[in-house]
Amino acid sequence: MIDVTLESVSKRFARGGDTAAVDDVDITIAAGEFFTLLGPSGCGKTTTLRMVAGFYFPTSGRIRFGTEDVTRRPPNKRDTGMVFQNYALFPHMSVAQNVAYGLKIRKVGRVEARRRVEEALGQVHLAGYGDRRIDELSGGQQQRVALARALVIRPRTLLLDEPLSNLDAKLREETRVEIRRIQREAGTTSIYVTHDQAEAMAMSDRIAVMQSGRVQQIGAPQEIYHRPATSFVARFIGRSNVLTLPVVAAAAQTVTVGLPAGGEVTAPAPTGHGLRQGDTALVSVRPEHIGLTSATEVGALPGRVTEVEFTGMATNLVVDVAGEPVQVAAIDVPAGIAAGDQVGLRLNRERMWVVRP
Numbered sequence: 197m198i199d200v201t202l203e204s205v206s207k208r209f210a211r212g213g214d215t216a217a218v219d220d221v222d223i224t225i226a227a228g229e230f231f232t233l234l235g236p237s238g239c240g241k242t243t244t245l246r247m248v249a250g251f252y253f254p255t256s257g258r259i260r261f262g263t264e265d266v267t268r269r270p271p272n273k274r275d276t277g278m279v280f281q282n283y284a285l286f287p288h289m290s291v292a293q294n295v296a297y298g299l300k301i302r303k304v305g306r307v308e309a310r311r312r313v314e315e316a317l318g319q320v321h322l323a324g325y326g327d328r329r330i331d332e333l334s335g336g337q338q339q340r341v342a343l344a345r346a347l348v349i350r351p352r353t354l355l356l357d358e359p360l361s362n363l364d365a366k367l368r369e370e371t372r373v374e375i376r377r378i379q380r381e382a383g384t385t386s387i388y389v390t391h392d393q394a395e396a397m398a399m400s401d402r403i404a405v406m407q408s409g410r411v412q413q414i415g416a417p418q419e420i421y422h423r424p425a426t427s428f429v430a431r432f433i434g435r436s437n438v439l440t441l442p443v444v445a446a447a448a449q450t451v452t453v454g455l456p457a458g459g460e461v462t463a464p465a466p467t468g469h470g471l472r473q474g475d476t477a478l479v480s481v482r483p484e485h486i487g488l489t490s491a492t493e494v495g496a497l498p499g500r501v502t503e504v505e506f507t508g509m510a511t512n513l514v515v516d517v518a519g520e521p522v523q524v525a526a527i528d529v530p531a532g533i534a535a536g537d538q539v540g541l542r543l544n545r546e547r548m549w550v551v552r553p
């Protein structure tokens with residue numbers, strides 16, 4: 197069942213000049229889905245979320261909740277709960293008063309309100325904290341109060357705008373697991389905004405990757421990681437090398453390219469890629485799909501190590517191949533490998549794919 201639909205939605209701001217902050221965006225979100233808008237600063241994700249919330253109206257396009265057109269409906273008539281980056285809690289009120297706020301506005305009776313506030317605090321593991329003051333809580337606890345305040349009204353849609361960005365790294369990881377648990381239990385359709393790709397991958401059912409107001413790709417985390425549609429997505433999700441290689445032959449779903457060290461590889465390509473023999477294709481290969489070998493090995497791509505970084509699980513290297521930096525992540529590296537060493541690279545042919553520019 198489709199719960200939220202954005203249909204050719206664009207937003208231009210009066211002071212925004214010629215460029216649209218959000219440019220012709222099409223998204224459909226299923227009931228109960230945890231959907232993330234991901235992209236670098238300024239790509240339009242917050243503006244998109246605000247249009248779903250009703251804080252901004254689109255310049256063109258439609259927004260639907262189920263079959264209802266809500267494009268021009270004010271925020272308080274949309275049945276959405278919102279969680280902000282800065283929590284936006286009332287510091288002079290108690291935890292319970294903060295959580296009860298939306299119920300008071302909706303004129304829910306006292307007894308029922310008290311019951312639901314307790315229930316919501318239980319959901320976020322803050323049962324018994326109702327009488328505390330907001331400034332007596334840690335950042336992570338405050339964010340959970342904000343979540344309880346959004347959930348207590350049992351919104352049709354939960355909207356979360358970078359809710360973890362004020363927390364330290366460890367708390368972020370713990371809280372993202374919590375948010376996902378709570379969302380699953382409540383079954384609330386959720387739209388989550390973040391610029392953190394690891395967070396998006398860990399939490400989401402599906403992700404829309406945005407750049408310059410446009411959606412570059414929508415898909416499950418695995419899909420976006422293993423089959424990024426564009427060079428931007430390939431580089432933004434995880435890390436990737438995007439090589440420019442000559443097209444030897446092309447079919448509807450595959451393209452055969454020549455490899456720098458000789459030989460050819462046939463790689464999957466996005467439908468409608470439009471590449472032909474004689475063109476150059478952009479071919480993505482992840483650092484973990486490049487093997488390290490000796491510079492003299494036949495068929496290996498010769499290069500010179502320029503950077504070595506040990507991360508514990510893997511060693512990240514940058515290898516200069518004919519002036520192009522190639523990123524390599526290797527589990528086993530020769531002891532004492534250092535910048536300046538000559539090495540050979542083996543690209544995993546099974547793990548290369550063609551991306552759009």
Ligand SMILES: Nc1ncnc2c1ncn2[C@@H]1O[C@H](COP(=O)(O)OP(=O)(O)OP(=O)(O)O)[C@@H](O)[C@H]1O
Nearest residue numbers: 209211212217236237238239240241242243244391
């Ligand atoms: N009220 C506004 N008036 C004019 N321009 C705006 C307004 N709000 C946002 N913009 C512009 O629209 C573009 C998208 O902004 P938006 O806040 O949606 O990006 P974002 O992806 O959420 O970025 P961030 O992660 O930094 O919040 C930016 O270029 C921004 O400068």
